[in-house]
Amino acid sequence: MTPQKVALSPASPAPKPRSNGSPDNPLAAELTRLLGPKKVLSNLSERRNYRYDAIQFGATPLAVVLPESTADVVTAVRAARAAGVPIVGRGAASGLSGGAAPALPGLVISFTRMTRLDIFPERREVRAQAGVVTLAVTEKARPFGLIYPPDPASFRTSTIGGNLGENAGGPLCFKYGVSGDYVRALEFVDADGEVHELTRDAYDLAGLLIGSEGTLGLITEATLRLTPPPKFTRTLMASFAEVGACAEAVSAAIAAGAVPGKLEFMDHACLNAVEDFLHLGLPREAGALLLVDTDGDDLETVEEERALVEAACLAAGGSVRRAAGDAESAALWQARRSVSPALGRIRPQRMNEDIVVPRSVLPEVVREIRALGDASGFHVVQFGHIGDGNLHPNILFDPRRESPDAVHDLAHRIALVAIRHGGVLSGEHGIGTMKRPFMREAVDPVTLEALWDVKRALDPAGVLNPGKVLPEELADEAHP
Amino acid sequence: MTPQKVALSPASPAPKPRSNGSPDNPLAAELTRLLGPKKVLSNLSERRNYRYDAIQFGATPLAVVLPESTADVVTAVRAARAAGVPIVGRGAASGLSGGAAPALPGLVISFTRMTRLDIFPERREVRAQAGVVTLAVTEKARPFGLIYPPDPASFRTSTIGGNLGENAGGPLCFKYGVSGDYVRALEFVDADGEVHELTRDAYDLAGLLIGSEGTLGLITEATLRLTPPPKFTRTLMASFAEVGACAEAVSAAIAAGAVPGKLEFMDHACLNAVEDFLHLGLPREAGALLLVDTDGDDLETVEEERALVEAACLAAGGSVRRAAGDAESAALWQARRSVSPALGRIRPQRMNEDIVVPRSVLPEVVREIRALGDASGFHVVQFGHIGDGNLHPNILFDPRRESPDAVHDLAHRIALVAIRHGGVLSGEHGIGTMKRPFMREAVDPVTLEALWDVKRALDPAGVLNPGKVLPEELADEAHP
Numbered sequence: 001m002t003p004q005k006v007a008l009s010p011a012s013p014a015p016k017p018r019s020n021g022s023p024d025n026p027l028a029a030e031l032t033r034l035l036g037p038k039k040v041l042s043n044l045s046e047r048r049n050y051r052y053d054a055i056q057f058g059a060t061p062l063a064v065v066l067p068e069s070t071a072d073v074v075t076a077v078r079a080a081r082a083a084g085v086p087i088v089g090r091g092a093a094s095g096l097s098g099g100a101a102p103a104l105p106g107l108v109i110s111f112t113r114m115t116r117l118d119i120f121p122e123r124r125e126v127r128a129q130a131g132v133v134t135l136a137v138t139e140k141a142r143p144f145g146l147i148y149p150p151d152p153a154s155f156r157t158s159t160i161g162g163n164l165g166e167n168a169g170g171p172l173c174f175k176y177g178v179s180g181d182y183v184r185a186l187e188f189v190d191a192d193g194e195v196h197e198l199t200r201d202a203y204d205l206a207g208l209l210i211g212s213e214g215t216l217g218l219i220t221e222a223t224l225r226l227t228p229p230p231k232f233t234r235t236l237m238a239s240f241a242e243v244g245a246c247a248e249a250v251s252a253a254i255a256a257g258a259v260p261g262k263l264e265f266m267d268h269a270c271l272n273a274v275e276d277f278l279h280l281g282l283p284r285e286a287g288a289l290l291l292v293d294t295d296g297d298d299l300e301t302v303e304e305e306r307a308l309v310e311a312a313c314l315a316a317g318g319s320v321r322r323a324a325g326d327a328e329s330a331a332l333w334q335a336r337r338s339v340s341p342a343l344g345r346i347r348p349q350r351m352n353e354d355i356v357v358p359r360s361v362l363p364e365v366v367r368e369i370r371a372l373g374d375a376s377g378f379h380v381v382q383f384g385h386i387g388d389g390n391l392h393p394n395i396l397f398d399p400r401r402e403s404p405d406a407v408h409d410l411a412h413r414i415a416l417v418a419i420r421h422g423g424v425l426s427g428e429h430g431i432g433t434m435k436r437p438f439m440r441e442a443v444d445p446v447t448l449e450a451l452w453d454v455k456r457a458l459d460p461a462g463v464l465n466p467g468k469v470l471p472e473e474l475a476d477e478a479h480p
Numbered sequence: 481m482t483p484q485k486v487a488l489s490p491a492s493p494a495p496k497p498r499s500n501g502s503p504d505n506p507l508a509a510e511l512t513r514l515l516g517p518k519k520v521l522s523n524l525s526e527r528r529n530y531r532y533d534a535i536q537f538g539a540t541p542l543a544v545v546l547p548e549s550t551a552d553v554v555t556a557v558r559a560a561r562a563a564g565v566p567i568v569g570r571g572a573a574s575g576l577s578g579g580a581a582p583a584l585p586g587l588v589i590s591f592t593r594m595t596r597l598d599i600f601p602e603r604r605e606v607r608a609q610a611g612v613v614t615l616a617v618t619e620k621a622r623p624f625g626l627i628y629p630p631d632p633a634s635f636r637t638s639t640i641g642g643n644l645g646e647n648a649g650g651p652l653c654f655k656y657g658v659s660g661d662y663v664r665a666l667e668f669v670d671a672d673g674e675v676h677e678l679t680r681d682a683y684d685l686a687g688l689l690i691g692s693e694g695t696l697g698l699i700t701e702a703t704l705r706l707t708p709p710p711k712f713t714r715t716l717m718a719s720f721a722e723v724g725a726c727a728e729a730v731s732a733a734i735a736a737g738a739v740p741g742k743l744e745f746m747d748h749a750c751l752n753a754v755e756d757f758l759h760l761g762l763p764r765e766a767g768a769l770l771l772v773d774t775d776g777d778d779l780e781t782v783e784e785e786r787a788l789v790e791a792a793c794l795a796a797g798g799s800v801r802r803a804a805g806d807a808e809s810a811a812l813w814q815a816r817r818s819v820s821p822a823l824g825r826i827r828p829q830r831m832n833e834d835i836v837v838p839r840s841v842l843p844e845v846v847r848e849i850r851a852l853g854d855a856s857g858f859h860v861v862q863f864g865h866i867g868d869g870n871l872h873p874n875i876l877f878d879p880r881r882e883s884p885d886a887v888h889d890l891a892h893r894i895a896l897v898a899i900r901h902g903g904v905l906s907g908e909h910g911i912g913t914m915k916r917p918f919m920r921e922a923v924d925p926v927t928l929e930a931l932w933d934v935k936r937a938l939d940p941a942g943v944l945n946p947g948k949v950l951p952e953e954l955a956d957e958a959h960p
Contacts, residue, residue: 122735122840145737167681180684181661196927201647201836201906202919202949203696203931204660207687216683228737231781255602257625257708298778301711356681360602426681439682447676450938451683457937458930469682 027083027107028063034075039066039113050108051101053093054154055352056433058101061088061108068113070187070195070220077193077218080107081463087191088465089214091131091162094154096352097432099166099213103467109218111161119144124226125184130161130219137224146226149176152428153340164219167211169428171262171336174387175295176227178428180210185223191459195220208454213430214465216458230261230295232302235323237332238313239286243267243370243382245316246288247362250386253292253312254359258305261295263387264336267370270343270381270394274335277342282335283319290318290386291336293329339383347379347396351411354435357389357423368417369393376410378402390427391418412438431469439471507563507587508543514555519546519593530588531581533573534634535832536913538581541568541588548593550667550675550700557673557698560587561943567671568945569694571611571642574634576832577912579646579693583947589698591641599624604706605664610641610699617704626706629656632908633820644699647691649908651742651816654867655775656707658908660690665703671939675700688934693910694945696938710741710775712782715803717812718793719766723747723850723862725796726768727842730866733792734839738785741775743867744816747850750823750861750874754815757822762815763799770798770866771816773809819863827859827876831891834915837869837903848897849873856890858882870907871898892918911949919951 028042041047041064051060062085065076080087086106093100102108114129117136121144126137134155137148151170152158158168164186169178186198186206196217198206209217240246246265253260266274271289275282282289290313294305310320323329343350357365366382373380373393384391393414397407415425415438425435425442439448451470456462508522521527521544531540542565545556560567566586573580582588594609597616601624606617614635617628631650632638638648644666649658666678666686676697678686689697720726726745733740746754751769755762762769770793774785790800803809823830837845846862849871853860859876873894877887895905895918905915905922919928931950936942 120840122731123838124734167684190926190930194926196930197924198927199904201691201904202911202923203692203934204647204684204687204690205927205931205934207684208934210684211681212683228739251602254604259708296777297781298776301777358603360600424679424681431682443682444677446670446674447678447685450670450676451685453937454683454685454688454934457933 025062027079027085030079030083031063031065031076034079035065035072039068039072040064041066050090050093050110053095053098053100053432055096056098056101058098058103058433059105061102062105064108064110066110066113070189073109073189073218073220074193074195076107076109077189077191081191081193081461086463086466087218089161089165089218091159091165092133092154092157093162094158095162095166095432096354096429097166097426097434099430099432099465099468100162101433103433103465111159114161114220121146126224126226127221128160128224129221130159132160134158134160134163141226145228147229148182148224148226149173150179150182153337160222160224161219164210164222165213166430167428169385169390171264171385173428174263174385175259175261180207182225183210183222184225186210186219187221188217188219190217191461191464211430213432213468215455215468215470216464218464231297232299233261233293233295233329234302234306235329235332236292236294236306236309237321237323238290238292238310238318239283240288240290240313240316240318242287244363244367245318246290247366247386249290249313249316249318251359251362252315253309254387256308256312258294258308258312260292260305260309260387262291262293263385264291264383265289265386266336266339266383267366267381269379270339270383271335273342273346273381274338277345278334278338280331280335289335291332336383343381343394343396347398349397349399351395351397351407351434352429353391353393353411353414354426354429355391355393355415355418355423356427357391357418357421359389361421362386362389365417365421365423366391369414372410372413372417376406378407378410380410385427388427389423416441433468436467436469436471439469505542507559507565510559510563511543511545511556514559515545515552519548519552520544521546530570530573530590533575533578533580533912535576536578536581538578538583539585541582542585544588544590546590546593550669553589553669553698553700554673554675556587556589557669557671561671561673561941566943566946567698569641569645569698571639571645572613572634572637573642574638575642575646575912576834576909577646577906577914579910579912579945579948580642581913583913583945591639594641594700601626605703606706607701607703608640609701610639612640614638614640614643621706625708627709628662628704628706629653630659630662633817640702640704641699644690644702645693646910647908649865649870651744651865653908654743654865655739655741660687662705663690663702664705666690666699667701668697668699670697671941671944691910693912693948695935695948695950696944698944711777712779713741713773713775713809714782714786715809715812716772716774716786716789717801717803718770718772718790718798719763720768720770720793720796720798722767723846724843725798726770727846727866729770729793729796729798731839731842732795733789734867736788736792738774738788738792740772740785740789740867742771742773743865744771744863745769745866746816746819746863747846747861749859750819750863751815753822753826753861754818757825758814758818760811760815769815771812816863823861823874823876827878829877829879831875831877831887831914832909833871833873833891833894834906834909835871835873835895835898835903836907837871837898837901839869841901842866842869845897845901845903846871849894852890852893852897856886858887858890860890865907868907869903896921913948916947916949916951919949
């Protein structure tokens with residue numbers, strides 16, 4: 001997947017990067033002395049590859065460390081502290097909120113070499129280092145009849161450390177929970193380079209680290225819970241003349257008692273982008289497409305749940321197609337998995353939101369965002385995990401012809417729709433830099449201050465991934 | 481259930497309580513002025529009822545507030561701050577770790593009148609005020625085909641606020657998760673009397689509040705997730721000559737793929753106490769009794785899982801009895817539910833531990849604790865949620881004849897067995913005052929300092945339930 005990056009609200013502009021580990025790059029030189037040359041990237045051409053995630057460019061790091069152990073992470077953190085530079089952790093950089101894109105030049109710690117993965121089938125657990133690829137966990141677990149359910153779209157490349165940093169979700173998370181729900185224990189390195197081992201009793205510091213995007217500590221290892229996969233899965237596709245009707249069908253199906261494993265939707269613009277790309281025979285005229293998997297260990301219940309969803313879709317005026325078998329089911333799901341590359345063909349860049357709203361207000365929210373998009377003149381598409389109300393409105397744009405400020409303004413108005421309907425800014429991508437400016441509307445000032453208190457308690461010097469999650473305090477605010 | 485309380489490591493002795501809301505009890509007088517007389521208890525005889533939980537006596541509060549709204553809580557907190565006294569939240573006080581027993585005289589806020597409970601079936605959610613009784617949530621949800629799974633033993637009297645404060649578990653938590661896993665949103669009042677509304681994105685401050693025993697904030701309301709109950713349940717009882725064999729059977733059954741809804745055990749001493757009490761026909765000669773429910777929506781899978789458990793029990797040398805129907809199943813479970821009152825007949829007081837160890841080390845841990853108990857001369861019984869390695873070793877004693885110091889010493893040695901085997905101090909009761917002295921062995925000093933940093937960030941003045949969860953910092957330490 002080609003990353004489509006935006007740099008909408010850049011932090012202070014990166015100073016002119018210094019050259020490689022020579023005396024005028026003392027941090028890289030010191031790290032090379034401490035860790036050896038193989039674990040440190042100091043050439044500008046190499047460092048430039050570590051300034052972005054899948055959606056946003058940031059500052060070029062002064063040095064990149066590729067640790068092979070927690071001890072290497074400790075060494076790197078201490079060196080960065082001595083040099084007085086910020087520290088940004090990074091997995092596969094497939095994140096969609098700017099979490100891994102450095103706001104300021106400093107040290108990037110890229111965890112991709114920390115890939116140790118041990119399985120304990122009798123405990124239904126793995127112990128994974130931060131750089132383990134998400135898919136590798138299920139691959140390791142499958143021979144023991146187990147899986148690791150969290151399935152972010154980038155699960156073939158994303159890492160456990162990155163998933164936990166953003167508390168990543170995916171289609172299966174509606175029924176099975178997000179990444180953090182599978183964490184039994186964590187190891188992390190704090191801003192002083194101290195190593196902590198956390199279980200989840202007493203104060204749940206592990207839960208606080210999860211989703212904090214490396215702003216409170218750097219997760220180095222985790223103990224993850226595994227589960228047996230469901231025995232049966234059944235797939236259904238429904239199309240609707242209009243997006244609100246699709247949202248109504250979902251609300252009705254769930255209210256009637258269906259708990260599908262996956263419940264994904266695409267609007268008209270989104271499904272046509274996919275059809276242009278893959279020619280799967282999707283109904284181009286439809287206003288919205290719904291893809292549903294029901295799953296479980298009892299085939300009768302699984303079929304019953306599919307029937308409940310089907311009835312709700314028909315009642316909302318939809319047309320329904322049941323996948324006859326695994327091959328047809330796989331073909332239907334290919335449509336959903338191809339959304340990102342398909343959208344990249346329409347405009348070179350996109351602003352990808354990640355709002356979550358109560359299911360009961362889905363029809364209004366989807367319609368309001370559709371209306372905002374139509375009125376804006378931008379190409380706006382909507383898709384997402386509609387089962388838990390997690391929508392991804394995407395604004396597609398070409399920065400050569402369209403104003404990033406106008407994109408940002410529209411994104412802001414979309415976020416406000418979610419907040420007005422009792423929703424939140426992030427379901428599974430994190431806040432990062434993307435949604436950070438909207439946090440003021442999402443969180444009361446007094447609660448924002450409590451979050452800042454927690455941040456200052458764990459990172460008093462503010463060196464861990466500055467410029468993410470929390471908006472600056474009012475006194476320091478310098479929003480463009 | 482008669483509370484059996486210990487006061488093993490009392491905080492500073494309570495000063496002589498002042499009398500009711502007269503000028504020499506200015507806090508009670510001020511609260512009465514602010515909230516009216518119906519919401520404030522100021523008589524000594526009334527206040528004395530609010531100094532304990534189900535296991536420990538604490539200090540008599542200076543005043544007790546019975547708020548009817550979050551606004552009342554805010555008023556009470558501000559008045560306590562103005563008076564410079566600590567604040568302790570309290571639900572039904574059925575907790576087993578001393579969490580609600582005030583360490584110092586101050587204000588107790590008893591949430592039992594905050595019982596508003598609204599259900600949103602289409603979202604599968606309730607919004608519950610802190611004083612809602614746990615059982616009431618499922619009673620409200622059942623007509624909609626839904627339940628609230630967390631089932632602490634005291635669920636008929638315990639409150640949601642107390643359950644969240646201690647992150648309470650119960651038998652069903654092996655398969656279905658603890659209280660905190662069901663929280664979608666929280667409202668809490670902080671140490672300054674500010675009200676916060678939290679969802680679970682960005683920093684998971686809600687997760688930090690859950691299990692913090694009112695030391696970081698007072699939970700006033702929560703949005704809780706509901707689930708459909710399993711369609712089928714099958715019960716099995718197995719008896720073993722020896723406790724280690726029972727633990728081996730559990731480890732083997734789970735490794736073979738069974739995920740029972742409940743997996744409870746009692747040792748010889750415990751099952752004989754129950755048999756003396758109820759005359760159910762339990763096998764008195766057995767060294768350990770195992771009670772298992774398998775459940776799910778597919779009867780075949782439920783039966784298969786029961787067969788897996790049965791095979792593992794037989795392989796470990798156990799004898800197995802399958803409940804023929806619901807009546808027999810209910811009779812078997814009555815045995816487990818009657819443990820607490822049965823133990824109260826043996827000795828007037830008990831120290832109830834709540835360790836959790838990896839399932840793979842259960843046989844050794846259960847045997848080591850049995851040996852410690854036998855060598856100690858105390859009456860030690862073991863029971864608990866053996867499925868997730870959550871054991872409740874109980875030391876039964878008579879404070880008139882037996883030394884609380886010796887009880888405390890034995891409890892400490894039992895906690896050390898858990899820690900040595902990679903376990904933790906609390907599965908579902910919280911740390912409270914009971915296990916607070918053992919936190920130093922369970923948590924590294926550097927991580928303890930991080931937990932203190934979080935505590936100081938959210939409660940800088942240290943007024944929220946002082947003396948709980950975290951051991952004093954070394955400088956202030958005055959452990960008896």
